[in-house]
Amino acid sequence: MFDADLGAVTFDSYSTLVDVDSVERALADRVDDPEPVSRLWRSRSLEYTMVANHTDSYQPFYEMNRDxxxxxxxxxxxxxxxxERDEILATYHELDVFDDVRRSIERLGDAGYPCYVVSNGDPEMLDSMVDHADIGDLLDGVVSADEVEQFKPDAELYHHAAERIGEPPEDLAHVSALWLDVQGAQHAGLQGVWLNRDDDPWEPFGAEPDLEVASIDGFVDELLD
Structure with a gap:
């Protein structure tokens, strides 16, 4: 059950704050059918990170994404x-920002909730994402997998984030559009908030999210209600 008594809020980056599907525009200029390429690209990228966690083959996420x-x-x-491949890859520095991102994080800050990004992205990627999303002035910090060389959903990254934030894991809510990220956060002791923008069904595997919302605004409404 979701507990609104929080010390801070953490956000995933890709698919949560910025729209990874917007890479399809760059792909459309170079391939006949960009959607399946985009989907395979995204799924393979996530698979590579999880394999890397178990095979001591870490490399920065930008390199994972290139592969x-x-x-x-x-x-x-x-x-x-x-x-041309590298030009497509570079679109990750300028992905479309979801409309509710800045407004919602600003509301959280005004209500006294420190906000952080906790992401698989490497520091350079996250710097450009924060700058492009225009939220640098609203965030209290950004935590990259590069700092521990372990990707989500490994518990080490979430625990590292909690240490950097200075709060116990149970006092953090992690907001993510990715089911595996929600479950990873829960496994590490954080509250998992699923951002379900597309009204998809939850996975039949594993724990239910502590809270499901259709937008970041909806999450803020839950906290401030």
Whole structure:
């Protein structure tokens, strides 16, 4: 059950604050059908991070993303040069920002809730995301997987974030659009808030989220109600 007595709020980045599906515009200029390429790219990228956690093969997320894009393009026989691939990859620095992001984080700050980003992204990616989303003045900090060389949903990253924030895990709520991130946060002792923008069904596997919301505004409403 969700407990609104929080010391801070943490947010995932990709799919939560910024829309990874917006890469399809860059892909559309170079492949006939961008949607399946985009989906395979995203899923492979996440799979690579989870394998890396168990095989001591960490590399910064930008490199994981490059490898995953290379694979997705090869699967779909896309005739794309290395230079064009890197141009597509660079769109991760300027992904579309969801409309409610700045407004909601500003409301949380005004209500006294420190806000942090906790992400698989490497520092350079997160710097550009924060700048592009125009939320640098609203955040109390950004925590990257690069700091511990472990990706979500490994508990080490969430515990590291709690230590940096200075709050016990149980006093943090982690907001994410990714089910595996929600369950990872819960496993590490945080409260897991599922941001379900598309009204999807929850996974039949594992724990239920502590709270489900359709928007970040909806999450703020729950806290301030």
């Amino acid at each position: 995953a894009l290379t694979y997705a393009l090869a699967v779909h026989d896309a005739d794309v040069s290395d230079e």
